[in-house]
Amino acid sequence: MRFFNFHLMPYRHADLDAIGRNGSAWVTFSNRHYDPQKGSELYHEYLDQMELADKLGFDGVCLNEHHQTAYGMMPIPGVLAGALARSVKRAKLAVLGRALPLINNPLTVAEEYAILDNLTRGRLIAGFVRGIGAEYHAMGINPAHSQERYAEAHDLIVRAWTEPGPFSYAGKHYQFRYVNPWPRPYQKPHPPIWIPSQGSGSTIRWAARMRYTYCQTLSPIAAVARFFQMYREEADKAGYRASPDQLAWSNTIYVAETDEKAVREARPHLEALMNYFLKMPTEMLLPPGYTDPASMKRVRAAKVTGKPQSIEDVIKAGVVIVGSPNTVREKLAEYQDLAGFNTSLTKTQFGTLPDDMARANMMAIAEEVLPPFRDRSPGGARREAAE
């Protein structure tokens, strides 16, 4: 299994009570609550953690993209990827933004990723996402155009990377007389493309058809297993056998000497993530047109947003793995076999977790978890288990 150190870069000094009073850390939570002195320290703290991950033997580091929120301070992930491109010496650099529909000129993404791919001499992983619903409130992009803009921007970027320029492009949402970006990407034909999603059927189908790596965001492991099985079935339909390398599970791992100590230490920081940084009303998460009416009805009926969750809830559901080295190894092996993935996108810092604890966690994972999983693949029982 490959391990990526996945950072959300939360503004971990946020006033949780103020988030609670506002109802969300997103869009309407005033940036008066951002202190640039503290924020600048956090950027350096988090970038140092990413550099530590490289030194500790993680296979890659992941950045992501969210806008107008204390949940994550990476609205423009390319800036931070640029800062890491020369200091992270060995690990892959995965940008699990960019939210293509939010961008009015997708050629800037083709350019940005191509620069990063050149800077890292081919260590870039290019993520393409739609962005969550809150992004459409924050960025003034019509959610009803989201799927069309995503498809069009993706096609344009891949063509810009693979077809010699200049050529012209006339789409519904984007038009260019000249498509001829310099530089071209370092990797041939282009950087690997990864597709993070909350589990949309159409996204999984498309990613499988395109043979892109599919990354499942924050979900109970049983749902992860179902989504990954769907990907394998779609790959079968497309006429090839999906490799476990094409499946990445985005999780949170916290390791301490004993299960009790791990839960005790992680609790306030993980619960801050679940119940404050992630909290948003349904109308913010799912603006009209962002997804089809059938999915919209399902989410509304499930009333998924707003229920407070304890660390025990998310451990039990297999959203996170928290415990002693032994417990973490056992759970991770069980989940790898159940869901059949070979890439773990692991948040080692989460919520309000301070620097010393995040670094201790990273070192424990590097020592106790990475080595035995280095050459481990999903067990033979996975297809049956995932039924």
Add this chain to the structure above:
Amino acid sequence: MRDHLTSTIAVGDCRIRLMRGGAGAPLLLLHGGGGFGIWLPSMARLAKKFDVIAPEHPGFGESDTPPWLDTIGDLANFYLDFLDQLDLRGVHLVGSSLGGWIAADLAIRNATRLASLTLIGAAGIHVDGVEQVDTFLCTDEQRIRDLFYDQQLAEAVIASSERPGLEDIALKNRMMTAKLSWQPRNHDPQLRKWLHRIKVPTLLIWGDHDRLFPKDYAFAYQGLIPGAKVAIIANCGHLPHVEQGDEFAAKLEAFIGAMRVAA
């Protein structure tokens, strides 16, 4: 005795639903983002003097969603086709909210079949510095509350909106409303440049407690459409034809009556 009929008609490639009742000069009523609604008491009253025609827009409710529908301008052109097909002349065009935006856009494009224009709590322009609720970032219940001045009426509407079977239509309407009005929010920056071309008599009916498009919008429209008259209705929110139906109909009848005298 039925005073109106609901039917389906095709205009080009698009089939839409239509309520129609009464006799007299044609009065075309364009609904807002909330959708088609019911045959209101105010419509029944107007049907005593007019041929009231209330279509359900393409992309809403049980009407088709044609592949060409992207903007308010598409709907303005669609209704110009509609007027041609029904060969309606001397039309009193009335639009509420998003329907008011369609009506204003239509009147700029081609007013030859129009006798008058009435905008009710209309979208379409932006007025700086006016506080407006965000109807996309609030709960279903709050959105309904924001429509009305009388909160007892709001509660009755909330109760009736929770009937099963209405969710599909509500979601379809919300999705199309977002598609048409999310960005720029509820307006077209180009529209105000050409409102001076509207030469038909124009009435701007606004609730004095409209929280979506407060009455500053009525006065802004008045400054942009030559000779437009403003009628503010007291104790009334965003939907005067629903909340103060009699007074709304009386104002509209008086406006059209005065027009005839002047002519």
